[in-house]
Amino acid sequence: MAREVQITFDCADPAALAAFWAEALGYRLQDPPAGFESWDQALDAFGVPPEKRNDRSAVIDPEGSGPRLFFQRVPEGKQVKNRLHLDVRSAPGLEGEARMAALEVAAERLVSHGAARLRRQEPAPPLEAGYIVMADPEGNEFCLD
Incomplete structure (x- = not known):
């Protein structure tokens, strides 16, 4: 169930x-x-x-x-890196530069709402499609995927 x-x-x-x-x-x-x-x-x-x-x-x-x-x-602030994070699917079906361009647009939009950009992982075929690691306004990491 x-x-x-x-x-x-x-x-x-x-x-x-x-x-x-x-x-x-x-x-x-x-x-x-x-x-x-x-x-x-x-x-x-x-x-x-x-x-x-x-x-x-x-x-x-x-x-x-x-x-x-x-x-x-909660009274305490974030102390260390999350052990669990959300992947925000921002470029479904896209590959290569088109995918990364869509992720960049999503990253810019979220930065304008208080997110922080942490790093960009370039595509490394065949297994890695590329993503951008972000943090929400309180520092919780998430990925634009």
Whole structure:
């Protein structure tokens, strides 16, 4: 039996990181619970004080096929390289220079939204198609693949 998966990010600013990943993946912020027109309205009803309202955030795939991404505030910052990372498929079906050009366009777009470019891995046929290693605004590594 297949299981549903949620990807959770520990972070310092859940709202900002959720907005970044929504942009990176074409996701959207998760709607507030049924019966509420906004998250502020829901959080007021739940008694969440203003200083706790950026403790969590989530984004979802508008098509409903990708995993939910959940962002939770933690007190400590990122310490070392991730052992797990996301590959953002930014050039499906492309090869060689066309592939790398598409990855460069994706990298520039994400840098304009707060990402950092870490390095470019050139194609090395037959097994390596080339990719760009990036970091989100809180330093979590991911690849444009």
